Amino acid sequence: MNFISKLSSIRKKNQSNLIVGLDTDPLKIPDVFHSSENPALEFNKAVIDSTKDICAGYKLNVAFYENLEEKGVQALRETLRYIPEDLLTICDAKRGDLDNSAENYASVYFDKLGFDSITISPYMGTDSVIPFIKRKDKHVFVLALTSNRSSSDFELLKSGDKYLYQHVTEKFLQTGDGKNIGFVFGANYVSEISDFTSSHPEVSLLIPGIGAQGNDLDELMNNLNSDNFLINSSRDIIYAAGKDDDPDLIKEKIRTAALRVNENINGKRNRK
Amino acid sequence: MNFISKLSSIRKKNQSNLIVGLDTDPLKIPDVFHSSENPALEFNKAVIDSTKDICAGYKLNVAFYENLEEKGVQALRETLRYIPEDLLTICDAKRGDLDNSAENYASVYFDKLGFDSITISPYMGTDSVIPFIKRKDKHVFVLALTSNRSSSDFELLKSGDKYLYQHVTEKFLQTGDGKNIGFVFGANYVSEISDFTSSHPEVSLLIPGIGAQGNDLDELMNNLNSDNFLINSSRDIIYAAGKDDDPDLIKEKIRTAALRVNENINGKRNRK
Numbered sequence: 001m002n003f004i005s006k007l008s009s010i011r012k013k014n015q016s017n018l019i020v021g022l023d024t025d026p027l028k029i030p031d032v033f034h035s036s037e038n039p040a041l042e043f044n045k046a047v048i049d050s051t052k053d054i055c056a057g058y059k060l061n062v063a064f065y066e067n068l069e070e071k072g073v074q075a076l077r078e079t080l081r082y083i084p085e086d087l088l089t090i091c092d093a094k095r096g097d098l099d100n101s102a103e104n105y106a107s108v109y110f111d112k113l114g115f116d117s118i119t120i121s122p123y124m125g126t127d128s129v130i131p132f133i134k135r136k137d138k139h140v141f142v143l144a145l146t147s148n149r150s151s152s153d154f155e156l157l158k159s160g161d162k163y164l165y166q167h168v169t170e171k172f173l174q175t176g177d178g179k180n181i182g183f184v185f186g187a188n189y190v191s192e193i194s195d196f197t198s199s200h201p202e203v204s205l206l207i208p209g210i211g212a213q214g215n216d217l218d219e220l221m222n223n224l225n226s227d228n229f230l231i232n233s234s235r236d237i238i239y240a241a242g243k244d245d246d247p248d249l250i251k252e253k254i255r256t257a258a259l260r261v262n263e264n265i266n267g268k269r270n271r272k
Numbered sequence: 273m274n275f276i277s278k279l280s281s282i283r284k285k286n287q288s289n290l291i292v293g294l295d296t297d298p299l300k301i302p303d304v305f306h307s308s309e310n311p312a313l314e315f316n317k318a319v320i321d322s323t324k325d326i327c328a329g330y331k332l333n334v335a336f337y338e339n340l341e342e343k344g345v346q347a348l349r350e351t352l353r354y355i356p357e358d359l360l361t362i363c364d365a366k367r368g369d370l371d372n373s374a375e376n377y378a379s380v381y382f383d384k385l386g387f388d389s390i391t392i393s394p395y396m397g398t399d400s401v402i403p404f405i406k407r408k409d410k411h412v413f414v415l416a417l418t419s420n421r422s423s424s425d426f427e428l429l430k431s432g433d434k435y436l437y438q439h440v441t442e443k444f445l446q447t448g449d450g451k452n453i454g455f456v457f458g459a460n461y462v463s464e465i466s467d468f469t470s471s472h473p474e475v476s477l478l479i480p481g482i483g484a485q486g487n488d489l490d491e492l493m494n495n496l497n498s499d500n501f502l503i504n505s506s507r508d509i510i511y512a513a514g515k516d517d518d519p520d521l522i523k524e525k526i527r528t529a530a531l532r533v534n535e536n537i538n539g540k541r542n543r544k
Contacts, residue, residue: 023372063373067380069349070342077341096393097366098420100295101335108339121368123395123415125422143395148370150397153443157431164426164436171425 003117003139003180004204007228010056010086018055018262021234023064030243030250040068041075045082047238050255054262057088059232080114089115096121096128106131110138117141119184122168126175133176140181142172147186147209187220194223204228211236221268233261275389275411275452276476279500282328282358290327290534293506295336302515302522312340313347317354319510322527326534329360331504352386361387368393368400378403382410389413391456394440398447405448412453414444419458419481459492466495476500483508493540505533
């Protein structure tokens, strides 16, 4: 099954376009997990237990796991095994490399760890996605217009009559058959998301930047002309519990936080 | 000691601006290493033994190591420990992320593994380098004009009177105090390297793309108006031996290949 079909299935099954960001930092997780052999992994399992029937999938930012060295590799692999098969998994790696290097990244993240999608930085051009998109059941999200302050440094430079991010989306949509390529847009760029989804309602979007990053979900949802979108929320959900809460209370607070975000997304739309 | 001072010292000591690329692929290394517990690591040690007095340092493309999972983390860490203190170490990670994510990358590659520099993808803007350059003894190489075919997709888009890669170099040179930021230019872009080094002779350059990638070293050297350059060569050196050679012959062939590349670089210049 390709990624878009999987997105469509889980969206209907769980009534959700929410991606829970497992940006797991051992310094921020509740104390109870620190007695286990791999705290990041055990924390992830608790988050998954609490949310797997009310979200569309999980995004793991690999920066957090690389910083844990061997334990991080184990946490990535075992977390991926723990996520139910019908949920989406996004490797937030922002990789952008070529040839053998890109093939190595595709090999580990897609073939060995089993992610079904990855985020890609477009700077070096379309060569960067070739090894990833030739795996037809896998998917890439190319950075287009990111939610950070310095996104305007280059992404909003104008070349001809288009911004750089528009050259990026145009070029990548012409790469391969275009079917397993989507884009990352920050939640703060509402009018740009409105324009893009109006002209490309079928293209998948990954949207970070709500919640802790303070952007307006109502305004975003009123301008999103697509069903193939995924909204990422991380800190507001995974760190909803207190440091000294017990396991049951931790799971309850995480679930309550995820339900609230999901209901906020769903409340603004007529779900199809 | 900052990176530029270290570069200057090792350049004089080893009469070399050569960086040996440890793009170590277990499928390509000689058979003799496969009996060891960590073949990539043992191979790297042999390359370092053969070249540490005739090169300026080593670049490790982390894609190759991530694909080895736990063994790759071990190979990275132990290889870094094995490289003599006065040689340069470059983490070729092409990372481009923000805030906590970038801080996690800086933590593992600079603080834990001990690299003294890292390659950075500039797409998301100058936010991407903040956690790296605030470590004043560390260095970043930002991708400017890369050696691959699709580098022209975006890097050579013109905005105003400058190409994107020129906006990148200009913007990053204004970030922080600019002293621990250099750039990656592919060896095929000789006239662009000539222009850049004429106006910025003090800024460090990392130049891949000679040798196996087929660009003309003579022409490059005639147009390089700087001493703070590092030329990377990988496959031509590290895979110089045959699959079934014995350890002494492997080391001899690797050393001979590295000496030849280094002499080719030095022969074209009056060293200072």
